[in-house]
Amino acid sequence: MILGDLLDAPVVDSSGRVLGFVVDVRLVLDGPVDGLLAAPRVHGLLVSPRTGTSFLGYERTGLDAPALLARFLRWRHRGSFLVHWTDVEVASADGVRLADGYRRWSPAIPGVAHQRP
Amino acid sequence: MKRLLGVALGILTAIGGFLDIGDLVTNAVVGSRFGLTLAWVVLVGVVGICLFAQMSGRVAAVSGRATFEIIRERLGPRTAGANLVASFLINLLTLTAEVGGIALALQLASSVEPRLWIPVAGLAVWLVIWRTKFSVMENVTGLLGLTLVVFAVAVFLLGPDWASLGSQALSPTVPAEEGAASYWYYAIALFGAAMTPYEVFFFSSGAREERWTAKDIAESRINVLVGFPFGGVLSVAIAACAAIVFLPQAIEVSSLSQIVLPVALAGGKLALAVVIVGIVAATFGAALETGLSSGYTLAQFFGWSWGKFRRPAQAARFHLTMIVAMLVAVGVLMTSVDPIRVTEFSVVFSAIALPLTYLPILLVANDPEYMGEHVNGRATNALALVYLVVIVVASLAAIPLMIVTGAGS
Numbered sequence: 001m002i003l004g005d006l007l008d009a010p011v012v013d014s015s016g017r018v019l020g021f022v023v024d025v026r027l028v029l030d031g032p033v034d035g036l037l038a039a040p041r042v043h044g045l046l047v048s049p050r051t052g053t054s055f056l057g058y059e060r061t062g063l064d065a066p067a068l069l070a071r072f073l074r075w076r077h078r079g080s081f082l083v084h085w086t087d088v089e090v091a092s093a094d095g096v097r098l099a100d101g102y103r104r105w106s107p108a109i110p111g112v113a114h115q116r117p
Numbered sequence: 118m119k120r121l122l123g124v125a126l127g128i129l130t131a132i133g134g135f136l137d138i139g140d141l142v143t144n145a146v147v148g149s150r151f152g153l154t155l156a157w158v159v160l161v162g163v164v165g166i167c168l169f170a171q172m173s174g175r176v177a178a179v180s181g182r183a184t185f186e187i188i189r190e191r192l193g194p195r196t197a198g199a200n201l202v203a204s205f206l207i208n209l210l211t212l213t214a215e216v217g218g219i220a221l222a223l224q225l226a227s228s229v230e231p232r233l234w235i236p237v238a239g240l241a242v243w244l245v246i247w248r249t250k251f252s253v254m255e256n257v258t259g260l261l262g263l264t265l266v267v268f269a270v271a272v273f274l275l276g277p278d279w280a281s282l283g284s285q286a287l288s289p290t291v292p293a294e295e296g297a298a299s300y301w302y303y304a305i306a307l308f309g310a311a312m313t314p315y316e317v318f319f320f321s322s323g324a325r326e327e328r329w330t331a332k333d334i335a336e337s338r339i340n341v342l343v344g345f346p347f348g349g350v351l352s353v354a355i356a357a358c359a360a361i362v363f364l365p366q367a368i369e370v371s372s373l374s375q376i377v378l379p380v381a382l383a384g385g386k387l388a389l390a391v392v393i394v395g396i397v398a399a400t401f402g403a404a405l406e407t408g409l410s411s412g413y414t415l416a417q418f419f420g421w422s423w424g425k426f427r428r429p430a431q432a433a434r435f436h437l438t439m440i441v442a443m444l445v446a447v448g449v450l451m452t453s454v455d456p457i458r459v460t461e462f463s464v465v466f467s468a469i470a471l472p473l474t475y476l477p478i479l480l481v482a483n484d485p486e487y488m489g490e491h492v493n494g495r496a497t498n499a500l501a502l503v504y505l506v507v508i509v510v511a512s513l514a515a516i517p518l519m520i521v522t523g524a525g526s
Contacts, residue, residue, distance in 0.1 A: 055193040056480065065483040066498040069505075
């Protein structure tokens with residue numbers, strides 16, 4: 001399996017309830033140096049109730065212009081969340097199951113310059 | 118001083134470059150059927166293209182990315198691929214119309230059958246794309262296109278009933294002999310003629326060809342905001358000419374010879390010669406722009422190297438695309454299809470496809486990751502949202518209206 005196979009995979013919790021779909025995978029570059037760059041590490045999965053327009057990523061960036069469009073696109077992805085990789089029990093192209101007591105984190109990317117609280 | 122000359126040249130080429138076969142045909146047809154009752158649409162279209170071209174030029178100058186690079190990057194491969202298919206085909210249709218327009222204009226000048234001119238026109242356009250420097254190509258066709266000002270002169274020489282023209286333009290009503298559906302169908306056609314997508318592909322890619330940076334934003338803004346409105350005035354003049362000569366006789370314009378007839382009536386042979394030069398320049402310029410746009414869109418989507426600033430051998434697929442597009446356009450025209458009809462369809466389909474390019478540009482023009490401090494201001498965004506609604510409504514209404522009105526007939 002490659003990482004791209006995870007995109008659009010359905011996400012369920014430990015009781016089998018559908019939570020949404022994987023719309024993005026968040027990586028951090030904090031591993032040991034591998035060649036020229038730090039080795040990437042999978043930080044977590046972004047889960048959204050729907051997959052359409054998730055590519056635009058308005059729920060992640062805090063971009064709020066043009067106001068109506070930004071609001072609409074963020075509203076479409078309301079209820080999307082980040083789940084840490086440690087909370088992922090099973091990950092395959094057929095679906096992702098989260099561990100019992102997983103935690104929902106904000107989908108926003110921290111530390112982006114234009115982020116507004 | 119040099120800067121001032123640059124600005125003046127830019128404005129003049131923007132005026133001449135604004136008009137193409139779509140504007141010529143649609144405005145004349147509309148003038149002959151509806152008088153100036155649709156002149157307001159030209160205003161809406163000109164403001165729209167100013168807004169859109171200004172945004173895409175700024176995005177290209179600041180982020181260094183042309184329209185289809187952004188669409189590919191921002192919409193993902195699947196949506197962008199569907200977008201590419203639609204945009205490429207409509208651009209091809211426009212290219213076909215422009216090459217047909219050159220042939221029709223040359224027929225007026227020479228009385229030689231257009232099908233003999235079509236391969237010549239296609240070859241000439243390709244040779245210019247292959248050999249000529251980008252700036253030379255732009256400036257020569259733009260400046261020669263300025264001769265279309267003769268349409269505005271003709272309006273005065275024809276000595277029209279100004280009060281009636283004024284009341285048509287200022288308090289528009291659907292003419293009694295036309296249905297509301299036809300009126301709105303032609304409103305969309307005029308809107309599509311003023312806001313053809315290729316202008317934006319070309320404008321943003323041209324910004325890269327001429328290596329614009331953030332410093333050139335002000336100059337490009339002046340070119341657009343002054344040049345395009347003057348182009349719009351010429352559009353209305355074309356409609357006014359047709360309204361003065363054909364509307365009272367209830368004659369519908371359906372050929373290029375009818376489009377230039379008011380000018381010939383007003384100014385005789387000399388004016389006719391001038392207007393033919395203008396039409397050849399305008400359609401030739403637009404054929405260059407649409408021909409290049411076919412290469413730009415495909416190359417930018419697939420990430421091929423593109424641009425006339427590279428030698429053809431270094432951008433082989435870009436040039437091959439343009440050659441194939443030109444062969445297809447010539448091939449279609451050789452089937453004796455009427456270029457005027459092709460034009461009428463191309464402007465409506467342009468309106469249908471407009472949201473596909475408008476939305477990604479609007480989103481990126483607001484994204485500080487691309488634009489830094491040059492993101493859209495509040496006023497631009499307010500206007501841009503209004504136009505988003507206009508563009509989407511026109512796009513959705515076009516096909517039903519096309520079916521209801523039998524494509525306006």
